[in-house]
Amino acid sequence: MSSPALVRHPEDSMPATAIATAGPAPVVTPPAPPASFGTLALRWYRLNRAGLRATAIGIISLLAFLLVWHLLTTYRVVFFVRFTNVPSPLAVYASFTKAMHDPKFLMHILLSCRRIFIGFSLAAIIGVPLGLIMGRFKLVHEIIFPVAEVLRPIPAIAWVPMAIMLWPTNEQSIVFITFLGSFFPILVNTLHGMSLVDPVLVRAAQCLGARERSIFREVYFPASLPHIFTGLTVGMGVAWVSLIAAEMISGQYGIGYFTWEAYSLVQYADIALGMIAIGVLGLGSSLLIRGAGQLVMPWRST
Amino acid sequence: MSEMPANASKGHIEVRSFSLAYETIEGPVQAVADTQIHVKPGEFVSIVGPSGCGKSTLLNAVAGFLKPTTGMVTVDGERVSGPSAERGMVFQQYSLFPWKTVRENVEFGLKMRGMPRSQRERAARTLLGLAGLEAFEKHYPEKLSGGMKQRVGIVRALATGPKVLLLDEPFGALDAQTRVIMQQILTNMWQRLKISVLFVTHDIDEAIFLSDRVYCMTARPGSIKAEIPIPLERPRQQSMMMSSEFLALRRGLMSLIREESLKAMGGEINDMGMQGLNIELHGHSLADVI
Numbered sequence: 183m184s185s186p187a188l189v190r191h192p193e194d195s196m197p198a199t200a201i202a203t204a205g206p207a208p209v210v211t212p213p214a215p216p217a218s219f220g221t222l223a224l225r226w227y228r229l230n231r232a233g234l235r236a237t238a239i240g241i242i243s244l245l246a247f248l249l250v251w252h253l254l255t256t257y258r259v260v261f262f263v264r265f266t267n268v269p270s271p272l273a274v275y276a277s278f279t280k281a282m283h284d285p286k287f288l289m290h291i292l293l294s295c296r297r298i299f300i301g302f303s304l305a306a307i308i309g310v311p312l313g314l315i316m317g318r319f320k321l322v323h324e325i326i327f328p329v330a331e332v333l334r335p336i337p338a339i340a341w342v343p344m345a346i347m348l349w350p351t352n353e354q355s356i357v358f359i360t361f362l363g364s365f366f367p368i369l370v371n372t373l374h375g376m377s378l379v380d381p382v383l384v385r386a387a388q389c390l391g392a393r394e395r396s397i398f399r400e401v402y403f404p405a406s407l408p409h410i411f412t413g414l415t416v417g418m419g420v421a422w423v424s425l426i427a428a429e430m431i432s433g434q435y436g437i438g439y440f441t442w443e444a445y446s447l448v449q450y451a452d453i454a455l456g457m458i459a460i461g462v463l464g465l466g467s468s469l470l471i472r473g474a475g476q477l478v479m480p481w482r483s484t
Numbered sequence: 485m486s487e488m489p490a491n492a493s494k495g496h497i498e499v500r501s502f503s504l505a506y507e508t509i510e511g512p513v514q515a516v517a518d519t520q521i522h523v524k525p526g527e528f529v530s531i532v533g534p535s536g537c538g539k540s541t542l543l544n545a546v547a548g549f550l551k552p553t554t555g556m557v558t559v560d561g562e563r564v565s566g567p568s569a570e571r572g573m574v575f576q577q578y579s580l581f582p583w584k585t586v587r588e589n590v591e592f593g594l595k596m597r598g599m600p601r602s603q604r605e606r607a608a609r610t611l612l613g614l615a616g617l618e619a620f621e622k623h624y625p626e627k628l629s630g631g632m633k634q635r636v637g638i639v640r641a642l643a644t645g646p647k648v649l650l651l652d653e654p655f656g657a658l659d660a661q662t663r664v665i666m667q668q669i670l671t672n673m674w675q676r677l678k679i680s681v682l683f684v685t686h687d688i689d690e691a692i693f694l695s696d697r698v699y700c701m702t703a704r705p706g707s708i709k710a711e712i713p714i715p716l717e718r719p720r721q722q723s724m725m726m727s728s729e730f731l732a733l734r735r736g737l738m739s740l741i742r743e744e745s746l747k748a749m750g751g752e753i754n755d756m757g758m759q760g761l762n763i764e765l766h767g768h769s770l771a772d773v774i
């Protein structure tokens with residue numbers, strides 16, 4: 183494995199180890215001394231104090247919310263806002279246990295999740311590559327951007343009548359609304375990410391022999407990923423907003439429809455149950471995206 | 485290390501009747517005018533000059549990022565028409581890929597060349613070992629100190645076995661201690677690889693300490709004001725920076741650059757600053773100090 187390139191310069195008196203030992207010394211973690219369970223627990227507590235504190239306060243705050251809700255509803259407080267007909271947390275819990283055994287309720291949830299999954303996935307599959315291509319090729323940007331800018335401010339709900347006309351089935355039009363809601367945040371954030379790619383990194387790649395395709399794959403795409411994931415997170419939020427609106431207006435089935443139907447049928451506890459279900463599902467789906475982001479971008483997590 | 489081709493007789497850079505102008509609304513602005521420089525195979529050449537004189541512009545043209553308005557750049561007789569892995573570049577801002585580990589950064593050039601994974605992994609490990617970075621191969625650049633980042637930057641640029649190495653103020657962002665160590669490392673690698681180096685800096689000591697020859701540029705529009713051979717023997721030690729020979733070279737270069745810096749400031753100092761400076765300099769005239 184020797185090569186003429188590495189033959190030493192005759193005057194080179196610097197030992198080979200000089201390079202290796204020069205510069206900041208490598209950080210060597212000292213071998214951990216054997217610690218008792220007590221000290222380990224104490225150390226863990228010290229390291230995670232901030233996180234534990236946040237969790238504890240979070241739990242207390244949620245419990246306080248439930249307590250206030252309980253008091254307001256049991257005493258049927260009327261103070262500008264009327265809590266006369268608002269269901270109490272216990273009533274909602276009762277309807278929750280009932281709903282858990284009701285296949286219809288689960289079907290509502292599953293259908294909503296399916297609509298989100300299809301609409302959001304389509305938006306991501308189209309929005310991310312389109313944003314990448316628009317960011318890279320000026321002509322594509324110049325053609326598509328004006329159209330996108332005009333359509334973007336239209337809220338997804340305003341698309342409901344048009345969607346019903348465009349698509350043969352109700353299901354398709356609801357998925358379309360969900361798609362539209364998440365599409366624009368994804369597209370715009372991907373574009374933004376592309377516009378922020380450090381040109382010096384592109385030059386560094388060119389100097390190392392990278393051509394257009396490799397630069398796209400190895401530089402532009404990973405450099406935009408943080409913004410792409412911002413877009414996906416925002417897009418997921420808007421997807422739920424749009425879905426629930428669409429389900430309330432034109433739906434059959436789905437958690438939005440369930441909530442609206444509960445109102446029509448004067449089942450007040452179910453209204454709150456539907457709302458909480460929407461909140462939990464929305465939270466869960468954005469956690470999923472955040473987790474995916476951490477998996478895809480290991481260099482960003484510490 | 486068989487991946488690294490010998491460059492002992494390659495890497496001849498020629499820049500001939502080079503000028504570069506930018507188009508602006510007020511017409512073209514000359515950044516670099518009528519410049520000739522050359523780097524012989526295996527030679528270490530620095531370019532110094534007042535800030536804004538176009539030394540980085542010149543380097544970027546050699547790298548192939550900028551097209552000369554007139555004249556041409558050739559490497560081993562071949563005209564430079566765009567960036568290529570034949571001319572490795574090290575940037576002041578390190579410009580490591582943050583999403584790649586240290587080893588993946590070093591592997592990048594080899595990957596672009598289509599070298600199989602296991603082979604390029606081995607090559608990258610060897611190179612990182614030379615730079616004392618093998619313990620950090622799995623780290624992301626963000627976790628490294630400035631000096632370590634730039635070592636990775638240099639190793640990455642050398643991994644593909646380029647004919648020439650171009651460095652654009654590579655140690656400008658480092659503290660003085662680290663800079664000295666980095667200069668040693670660079671000298672060491674250069675002597676091992678016998679590669680031609682074109683080094684842009686505003687640090688005169690650095691230029692003298694490292695180079696075989698130093699070009700001094702004029703204020704904008706930049707051109708070559710002087711070419712100073714550095715006859716200091718190698719290997720060079722830090723202690724040489726105190727020698728009379730070194731100090732004489734330093735004084736010479738310093739006055740050349742001062743002259744240009746003053747010119748670049750458009751005579752402001754001559755008009756109003758002189759008196760003020762005289763007071764601060766405790767009676768010595770500005771000319772004495774320069």
